[in-house]
Amino acid sequence: MELEKVYNPKETESKWYKFWEEKKYFESHVNPAKKPFTMVIPPPNITGILHMGHVLNNTIQDILARYKRMSGYETCWIPGTDHAGIATQNVVEKSLAKEKIFRRDLTREQFLEYVWKWKDQYGGTIIKQLRYLGSSCDWPRERFTLDEGLSDAVKEVFVRLYDKGLIYKGKYIVNWCPRCTTALSDDEVEHRDHEASLWHIKYPLKGTNEHIVVATTRPETMLGDTAVAVNPSDERYKHLIGKTLILPLAEREIPIVADAFVDPAFGTGMVKVTPAHDPNDFHIGKRNNLPQIIAFDVHGKMNENVPEIYRGLDRYECRKKVVEHLTEKDLLVKTDKHKNAVGHCYRCDTVIEPYLSDQWFVKMKPMAEKALEAVTSGKIQFTPERWVKVYQHWMENINDWCISRQLWWGHRLPVYYCNNCRQQAEAQISNLKSNPETAQKEKWIIVSKELPKKCPHCGSTALEQDPDVLDTWFSSWLWPFSTLGWPKENEDLKYYYPTDTLVTAADIIFFWVARMIMAGLEFKGEVPFKKVYFNSIVRDAQGRKMSKSLGNSPDPLDIINEYSADALRFTVAYLSPIGQDVLFAKEKCEIGRNFCNKIWNASRFILLNVDNNMQADIKSLDSSLAPMDKWILSEYNQAIKETTKYLDELNFTGAAHILHEFFWSKFCDWYVEFVKPRLQDEKQKEVVQYVFLYVLTNSLKLMHPIMPFITEELYQQTKGLLPEKSRDESIMISSWPVFNAVPGYESSVKEVEFVMEFIKAIRTVRVDMNVAPQKQVEIVINTADKEKFEIIQKYLPNMTLMCKVGKVSAGSVKPRFSAIIVAGGVEIFILLEGIIDFEKEKARLDKNCQKVIKDIEGLNNKLSDSRFLQHAPEKEVERLKAFKKENEDKLASIKKYIDVLQAE
RNA sequence: GGGCGAUUAGCUCAGUUGGUUAGAGUACUACGUUGACAUCGUAGGGGUCACAGGUUCGAGUCCUGUAUCGCCCACCA
Numbered sequence: 001m002e003l004e005k006v007y008n009p010k011e012t013e014s015k016w017y018k019f020w021e022e023k024k025y026f027e028s029h030v031n032p033a034k035k036p037f038t039m040v041i042p043p044p045n046i047t048g049i050l051h052m053g054h055v056l057n058n059t060i061q062d063i064l065a066r067y068k069r070m071s072g073y074e075t076c077w078i079p080g081t082d083h084a085g086i087a088t089q090n091v092v093e094k095s096l097a098k099e100k101i102f103r104r105d106l107t108r109e110q111f112l113e114y115v116w117k118w119k120d121q122y123g124g125t126i127i128k129q130l131r132y133l134g135s136s137c138d139w140p141r142e143r144f145t146l147d148e149g150l151s152d153a154v155k156e157v158f159v160r161l162y163d164k165g166l167i168y169k170g171k172y173i174v175n176w177c178p179r180c181t182t183a184l185s186d187d188e189v190e191h192r193d194h195e196a197s198l199w200h201i202k203y204p205l206k207g208t209n210e211h212i213v214v215a216t217t218r219p220e221t222m223l224g225d226t227a228v229a230v231n232p233s234d235e236r237y238k239h240l241i242g243k244t245l246i247l248p249l250a251e252r253e254i255p256i257v258a259d260a261f262v263d264p265a266f267g268t269g270m271v272k273v274t275p276a277h278d279p280n281d282f283h284i285g286k287r288n289n290l291p292q293i294i295a296f297d298v299h300g301k302m303n304e305n306v307p308e309i310y311r312g313l314d315r316y317e318c319r320k321k322v323v324e325h326l327t328e329k330d331l332l333v334k335t336d337k338h339k340n341a342v343g344h345c346y347r348c349d350t351v352i353e354p355y356l357s358d359q360w361f362v363k364m365k366p367m368a369e370k371a372l373e374a375v376t377s378g379k380i381q382f383t384p385e386r387w388v389k390v391y392q393h394w395m396e397n398i399n400d401w402c403i404s405r406q407l408w409w410g411h412r413l414p415v416y417y418c419n420n421c422r423q424q425a426e427a428q429i430s431n432l433k434s435n436p437e438t439a440q441k442e443k444w445i446i447v448s449k450e451l452p453k454k455c456p457h458c459g460s461t462a463l464e465q466d467p468d469v470l471d472t473w474f475s476s477w478l479w480p481f482s483t484l485g486w487p488k489e490n491e492d493l494k495y496y497y498p499t500d501t502l503v504t505a506a507d508i509i510f511f512w513v514a515r516m517i518m519a520g521l522e523f524k525g526e527v528p529f530k531k532v533y534f535n536s537i538v539r540d541a542q543g544r545k546m547s548k549s550l551g552n553s554p555d556p557l558d559i560i561n562e563y564s565a566d567a568l569r570f571t572v573a574y575l576s577p578i579g580q581d582v583l584f585a586k587e588k589c590e591i592g593r594n595f596c597n598k599i600w601n602a603s604r605f606i607l608l609n610v611d612n613n614m615q616a617d618i619k620s621l622d623s624s625l626a627p628m629d630k631w632i633l634s635e636y637n638q639a640i641k642e643t644t645k646y647l648d649e650l651n652f653t654g655a656a657h658i659l660h661e662f663f664w665s666k667f668c669d670w671y672v673e674f675v676k677p678r679l680q681d682e683k684q685k686e687v688v689q690y691v692f693l694y695v696l697t698n699s700l701k702l703m704h705p706i707m708p709f710i711t712e713e714l715y716q717q718t719k720g721l722l723p724e725k726s727r728d729e730s731i732m733i734s735s736w737p738v739f740n741a742v743p744g745y746e747s748s749v750k751e752v753e754f755v756m757e758f759i760k761a762i763r764t765v766r767v768d769m770n771v772a773p774q775k776q777v778e779i780v781i782n783t784a785d786k787e788k789f790e791i792i793q794k795y796l797p798n799m800t801l802m803c804k805v806g807k808v809s810a811g812s813v814k815p816r817f818s819a820i821i822v823a824g825g826v827e828i829f830i831l832l833e834g835i836i837d838f839e840k841e842k843a844r845l846d847k848n849c850q851k852v853i854k855d856i857e858g859l860n861n862k863l864s865d866s867r868f869l870q871h872a873p874e875k876e877v878e879r880l881k882a883f884k885k886e887n888e889d890k891l892a893s894i895k896k897y898i899d900v901l902q903a904e
Numbered sequence: 905g906g907g908c909g910a911u912u913a914g915c916u917c918a919g920u921u922g923g924u925u926a927g928a929g930u931a932c933u934a935c936g937u938u939g940a941c942a943u944c945g946u947a948g949g950g951g952u953c954a955c956a957g958g959u960u961c962g963a964g965u966c967c968u969g970u971a972u973c974g975c976c977c978a979c980c981a
Contacts (some may be wrong), residue, residue: 003940006941031962047968117956173979191977191978196981204961215980216981217981218981221933229981261979261980261981262980262981263980263981265980266981267923267978267980267981268981271981272980273981278979278981279979280979280981281978281979281981282979291978307908338981339971340980340981341978344906354979384909386908386909387908389907389908390907390908390976390977393907393908393976393977394976397977397978506976507976509976510976510977534922537975541915543973543974555966574917574928574929575916575917575929582917583915583916583917585916588916588929588930590930590943591929591930593943594941594943594944595943596943597941597944598940598941598943598944599944600940600941601940601943601959602940603940604940604941605940605941606940607940608939608940609940629946649920651920653917654918656928657918657928660928661928667939672940673945704912717950721965748924752922758945760946763947764946764947766946766947767934767935767948768924768947768948769933769944769946770935772935773935773936773946774936802946803946851925854925855925856926858924858925859924862961862962865961866961867961868961868962869960869961870961871960871961871962872961872962873923875923876923876924876947876962879923879924880923880924883924885927887925888912890906894937
């Protein structure tokens with residue numbers, strides 16, 4: 001049988017993916033005979049396209065899924081997508097705008113129809129692309145956060161939390177995006193430092209010619225000022241507390257109040273207070289019973305509460321005008337440069353505006369305490385561990401979660417208002433209560449999964465659903481159990497929950513991971529997963545985060561086309577540092593491509609050299625195994641042990657390195673080269689063929705989780721050759737190799753290692769002496785150890801092939817014109833008449849000598865230190881002594897022959 | 905302003921609980937192609953493990969401090 005000389009990944013990959021899917025190997029069913037291994041995919045946004053972050057994330061998940069499947073687990077990897085409220089609404093609005101269709105001209109229903117249409121067309125892009133990567137997701141279980149079942153879970157959770165008093169409505173300062181015209185949670189705001197100005201403004205004291213000075217970075221907000229605050233202990237201003245100021249431009253009267261929040265050392269020590277547009281001022285306002293004047297509309301334009309001249313102006317235009325007018329009136333004292341952090345919308349990057357509005361919140365503290373405990377106690381394990389601290393810090397300082405969004409795309413709040421009750425209540429209380437305790441008890445609010453027929457209080461049917469939708473993460477945080485059918489209790493949920501390992505990027509630790517843990521504990525009474533693996537963030541060669549806007553993310557599909565999916569997967573696993581960022585450039589995929597090529601060609605060589613009618617099995621052959629066979633079998637076993645260990649530790653880099661080292665350096669470079677002579681011997685050939693196939697097929701299994709396609713192709717190609725009783729239909733359902741150290745191989749391993757050292761030493765001398773590569777040399781061995789000489793004689797055919805030694809003889813005198821090496825405690829003379837350069841040879845020996853002397857010196861220092869001898873473990877002392885002896889023997893030999901050389 | 909992490913070969917990174925002579929890939933140098941593979945082979949050069957202290961018989965590894973870089977959190981107008 002002969003393989004194609006060149007591996008064709010493209011054809012192979014689509015062929016086997018189709019095969020696996022048709023055979024339903026990815027699918028999982030409740031199976032009490034097996035332990036489950038469950039993962040949920042971090043659902044990509046429907047607006048997304050595959051980028052390197054997804055590649056890394058899904059490669060890791062797929063490695064785990066395939067490894068666990070082969071290890072006998074009922075493996076279920078649930079895929080799906082996230083509706084991504086703001087992001088999707090923005091994308092669809094933009095795409096409609098190109099056709100001159102604007103959301104403001106559409107009804108909610110019409111707009112949503114467009115979004116669903118868009119979703120059907122583009123929403124599955126990433127999920128489709130994941131197949132090219134080889135992802136073994138359980139596709140029939142694919143879920144979408146707006147699916148009926150998941151929406152039901154969302155409503156169920158909302159109602160439960162509301163009934164428990166953990167959800168409340170209130171009028172608070174929230175982060176407002178004037179472009180998206182919605183509230184955002186604190187986490188959705190990205191802070192960046194801006195070079196801003198700090199304007200110092202005079203506020204005249206009523207009835208005097210005096211004024212005070214306040215400093216602000218947002219002068220336009222002064223139109224909503226309702227006070228100026230000073231620190232109550234600030235001696236400079238004590239006398240002013242209670243006095244009245246004339247707010248310039250707006251020409252309103254505002255009081256000077258005392259509040260401990262004010263830092264006397266900052267600015268002038270006087271703060272203008274805008275309760276409706278600044279979180280601090282909001283609280284100062286509450287404490288001092290100040291009115292709240294909302295000065296902007298939802299788009300960030302000045303509203304009817306400001307003087308007419310500013311109405312309708314954008315907040316920044318207004319800022320300019322305000323500064324201008326203040327200057328004209330000589331009320332601007334000075335303008336300082338000032339650096340401060342400004343919040344931006346994480347979806348559209350618009351500067352957010354703190355804004356007073358009615359929103360819904362979740363009380364987080366009670367849930368956070370349990371969720372923190374789950375991680376600190378180790379019930380949930382983080383890898384890398386350092387994320388525990390980050391998690392802990394957030395959990396201990398958690399704020400309530402603003403969950404309402406003024407959008408159309410998303411889960412509508414299961415909240416209904418009775419207009420009748422509301423009117424009655426509003427007649428009684430003029431302004432809305434913003435105390436959560438009372439607000440949620442307001443009668444006109446009905447929280448229910450379904451639209452109630454009538455108001456339970458007054459019987460009115462004039463009910464209206466809250467127009468807002470929920471934060472996208474309000475559905476994502478239920479993902480580990482909503483995807484399994486919750487709130488319906490069923491067999492899947494019982495069997496698969498809790499899931500095992502969550503693989504995700506650390507940038508959503510708060511958005512998603514933390515909240516899933518809270519939700520799991522709150523609604524299932526159990527952690528949602530046992531382990532969390534935080535994969536690296538992929539950066540470009542300059543260390544910049546890969547992003548669409550920078551255009552620095554190579555398209556993974558291009559990489560797959562150019563290098564193959566296996567190459568990409570291997571490279572990503574091989575490079576990915578543990579918990580650090582990974583710098584990526586597509587050229588790095590040469591690592592994976594070259595390795596695939598090596599695997600392919602080694603297999604090709606093996607298939608060229610095996611007969612179809614092999615009957616042997618490892619037991620019947622054991623007595624015929626040569627030391628080299630035993631060596632590679634030992635190495636192979638070691639590789640199983642380490643690969644398994646690394647995969648269990650979620651150290652994918654470790655696993656990839658072990659496999660690379662084992663297959664390439666040990667199997668190809670040594671074993672395959674070494675046994676070539678034995679292929680000429682009919683009897684020996686059978687043994688070699690067996691070991692070839694045994695190690696190859698099993699190595700393929702070890703490599704399959706990382707490189708699924710090429711390993712399947714080669715596994716199939718070797719089918720029928722290895723005398724296994726029954727060969728699995730596919731490598732992906734074959735079983736993971738088990739470490740099985742065979743005792744009694746130690747002496748063979750030692751023997752082979754001795755010969756290897758020997759061969760390497762001869763190669764080095766040959767290159768140093770510029771011996772023509774094909775020229776055979778003769779060597780003379782000087783050793784008192786007869787056994788060693790016999791070993792060397794035995795391996796002459798190998799040495800002929802691997803370091804071109806044509807003849808070996810014994811002798812205790814250095815022949816003339818020979819180079820000398822000491823390896824494995826044996827003196828070797830390489831006959832190089834007419835070739836040897838005595839100057840070079842002497843230099844070489846001198847260099848060797850220097851190194852050995854240095855080593856001995858170091859060892860002497862240690863071994864003559866009584867404190868070392870006293871404290872170090874005996875084993876360590878013995879080891880060093882033996883090493884010293886070895887070096888001394890070597891030095892003696894080299895020195896002796898430097899003298900001999902001198903004489904020649 | 906707080907917290908976390910990083911600093912090892914030209915580059916990208918490994919380095920398990922402290923214990924030989926600090927590794928890999930890549931790049932570089934020399935040599936080599938008629939039968940597995942030039943996406944290859946053989947050999948080689950290249951590191952006072954950021955710096956300064958400390959603990960220890962022994963530190964790349966543990967502790968403290970410094971520097972540089974990065975990330976996260978944060979209501980200083």
